[in-house]
Amino acid sequence: MADARSGVEIAQLVAEHHQVVYRYAYRLTGSVQDAEDLTQQVFLTAQQKLGQLRNINAAKSWLFAILRNSFVKGRQRRRPVLATDVAMDVGSVPAGSLGGDVDQERLQDALNRLPDDFRQVVLMFYFEECSYKEIAERLEMPIGTVMSRLSRAKGHLRSILFESEQNASERPDMATERG
Amino acid sequence: MRDQLDANISAAMHEVPVPEGLAERLLIGLVNNQAEATVGAKTVSRRWALAYGGLAATAAGLMVAVWLGSRPAEHVSEQCVLDEAIRSFNLGFDEPGHLLSEKPAPAEHPLSRVVLRIRGTRWRHLEGFLGHRGLVYDLPGPAGARASLYVVAQDVEGLGTAPSLRPFTTAGRCATAWSEGGLLYVLVVQGDPTIYRGYLNLPRSPVA
Numbered sequence: 001m002a003d004a005r006s007g008v009e010i011a012q013l014v015a016e017h018h019q020v021v022y023r024y025a026y027r028l029t030g031s032v033q034d035a036e037d038l039t040q041q042v043f044l045t046a047q048q049k050l051g052q053l054r055n056i057n058a059a060k061s062w063l064f065a066i067l068r069n070s071f072v073k074g075r076q077r078r079r080p081v082l083a084t085d086v087a088m089d090v091g092s093v094p095a096g097s098l099g100g101d102v103d104q105e106r107l108q109d110a111l112n113r114l115p116d117d118f119r120q121v122v123l124m125f126y127f128e129e130c131s132y133k134e135i136a137e138r139l140e141m142p143i144g145t146v147m148s149r150l151s152r153a154k155g156h157l158r159s160i161l162f163e164s165e166q167n168a169s170e171r172p173d174m175a176t177e178r179g
Numbered sequence: 180m181r182d183q184l185d186a187n188i189s190a191a192m193h194e195v196p197v198p199e200g201l202a203e204r205l206l207i208g209l210v211n212n213q214a215e216a217t218v219g220a221k222t223v224s225r226r227w228a229l230a231y232g233g234l235a236a237t238a239a240g241l242m243v244a245v246w247l248g249s250r251p252a253e254h255v256s257e258q259c260v261l262d263e264a265i266r267s268f269n270l271g272f273d274e275p276g277h278l279l280s281e282k283p284a285p286a287e288h289p290l291s292r293v294v295l296r297i298r299g300t301r302w303r304h305l306e307g308f309l310g311h312r313g314l315v316y317d318l319p320g321p322a323g324a325r326a327s328l329y330v331v332a333q334d335v336e337g338l339g340t341a342p343s344l345r346p347f348t349t350a351g352r353c354a355t356a357w358s359e360g361g362l363l364y365v366l367v368v369q370g371d372p373t374i375y376r377g378y379l380n381l382p383r384s385p386v387a
Contacts, residue, residue, distance in 0.1 A: 102191035
């Protein structure tokens, strides 16, 4: 059994962060059951590595990093969607064209269609609200790659979301192969 | 660079309903996992393994009871609530939230009946307010003044049932807290008590 101190700390982490971790997991996986499984895996890993958490104020970022790693490990056995499989019509949608509320179903649909590595970058930008530089540092990739992926992925999101306001029949040709 | 659409998408990303009882299931999973690791590390009989399992279940129940069941009973003072709201108010926010006139706020955290309905009021979700989730209403005011109304489900001893006309003031902020419909309301206003009172929809007889 874990000692009392670690038991208390992990329970505290669960109490304070389980909702935001679950929401992030849901956006990554697109499934309620997968999101709950992934959330459980995040806290199991956190329980094992609790000693690595030096600053309780950084707990959320730390849990998010575990979440991303757990997600990637879980997907490695599956065949990924290649970036080139996804047609992203970046230039077709004006940046400010969507002024109202975002359609949740279309948002998740758009996320689900993204390749895993693109989805990861998009969620770090939109969910964690990281800057390009922070994303590059945390994923250990060149900032140019981050900018390129974000640009294409944002175009993809906008094209699907914008479509709901304009004309559903003009949907861009998206590959639907899922990992 | 983030534009308005980015802000809308960011806000929408967080709008995911969380399943009921998730925290309890996570904690039970953690305790069971720890118990399995303990049993696995030792060569014990089946009888002892079952005993460990029972112990794990009991421990899970205790952990859940201690960390989730006892939270509402935590003593939080009115001043603590005001300080937290002012701190949150001073931090500001990245996303503007939803216009109340375009998208109704969730019914479980309604706008207070004693706060004026002001055109341009927005609402957004609130995380980690003294360990609770809730809602914030951001109210525009005269000459660029602003106010925020924090709404969370939390019991605070000794609170009145309406906002005071004599708010707590500090560093250009006025704040007051009250209970209404089983919810905690905290209003923080940028400005002096006169501006503060302009946000209230009170009867003629003052509520002190």
